[in-house]
Amino acid sequence: MKVLVAVKRVIDYNVKIRVKPDHSDVDLTNVKMAMNPFCEIAVEEAVRLKEKGVATEVVAVTVGPKAAQEQLRTALALGADRAIHVQTDEAVESLAAAKLLAKVVEEEQPGLTILGKQAIDSDNNQVGQMLAALTGRPQGTFASAVEVDGGADDKSLKVTREIDGGLQTVALQLPAIVTTDLRLNEPRYAKLPDIMKAKKKPLDTKTPDELGVSVASGLKRIRVEPPAERQGGVKVGSVDELVDKLKNEAKVL
């Protein structure tokens, strides 16, 4: 079974972001970028499926600017076999990203497509679900365990999902779409020889035009602002003082 894994280039999760003075967006100049953490988990899961002999080929795909090739090379260093870069400098909203990925799914026909459950920049949590809808495939979102059933013919997939009250397990008909939650696995680090080898692995570039998809969006970002600052608080010296303040000053007890 072929496995497709989608990755996104985002601001590194440790970076404290700044809003641009003109409130048009977050300032990304000279900021450290990285693979979205949920996407790393998706790559790791795909590579593990290959190591188990379930996946025959792992194909990494991204939608984004030229620099996003770095994240594809990372995916290749982690064990993906080849990569597809849908290159565009436009800001791509979830629906357009899902449409572009749907075209790639149509061309590649993967048995399983794995994405992160959300990108830590837009925090949308939409693309996997939209991709499933557009391709008419079932979805296993917020996965904390993935198990391919059915032996050689690989007909179904068992996905354990993190839901609000606990865990839910569902069976999905393959081909299917899965989005990863944090506890699905612990991603490995790329080793230097693998990083060198990844430079020689095939990387195809496509454009939204070639795929026949418009990246225009019905959603306009009007402004971006920093959130309200919290007032700096006080330190207390004892439990008595803390309880007293909570009762008499904050009046929350």
Add this chain to the structure above:
Amino acid sequence: MSILILAEHHDGQLTEATAHVVAAARKVKESIGGDIDVLVAGENVGAIAEAAARLDGVARVRVADAAVYAHQLAEPLGDLLVALADDYSHVLAAASTTGKNVLPRLAALKDVSQISEIIGVESADTFQRPIYAGNAIATVQSEDALKVITVRPTAFDAVGGSSQDQGSAAVEAVEAGIDNALSSFIDERLEQSDRPELGAAKIVISGGRGMGSGENFKLLEAVADKLGAAIGASRAAVDAGFVPNDMQVGQTGKIVAPELYIAVGISGAIQHLAGMKDSKVIVAINKDDEAPIFQVADYGFVSDLFEALPELEQKL
């Protein structure tokens, strides 16, 4: 045009989140008028529909009661919403795991964008939502004919409900003839707890890596019992296996905004703050004077939690 809300329910009960989503819908209604309808989809959901009918501001409850909707799988629920959506200008759901699972499917099938986890309504087409783990607030405008929106429940005060015997909204059945060959339910393992639900609790006390072990969470439980509080955890505590993952507060867990949030042995990483920094009063108990949590805490107590917690329990 009218507004449709996908009701959130669990274990045969309408959850509090739905009353918060109705509040957001009423703000949208201020600019467009129309009715607020609630869709209750599931199996044996008669009592849930009655509870939804009592919520203030709800005109009509539409009930899809069939085995195919049991466990609220995304594939049949998405198809059901697509079948109903043409009657509405807005479809709203709580930004819960159910809402997040289903609504993007509807949006894609209707070829519109989805607006995730709104925290403010400026007008019928303009909304505020947090991005970058809550470190920026984006105001977005939708030009789509259908607005598909998930709502952060803690950002809107729940609407009230009328008493048992005066259900105000009409309740009617929906027959949509949906089937589902794509997915099926296998099982569910829910965490059992007598404490208030984490997302709705007035007081939350959370433990982090500093707790040292799952066993030590008993110290938090003792304080939580005195306060009637829910217990949360940081991702570090969950990843270390101290507590189950549905207790996680943060960007990748639950978003809470209680009256009082007590963070114990939690350093205050960006991803944790994203889940709790809209709490009214924040208390931090940590032995590291430099921990970032003290920058957002209204009351900080630099202390060993193993001494502070038993003393706190005793003095409450």
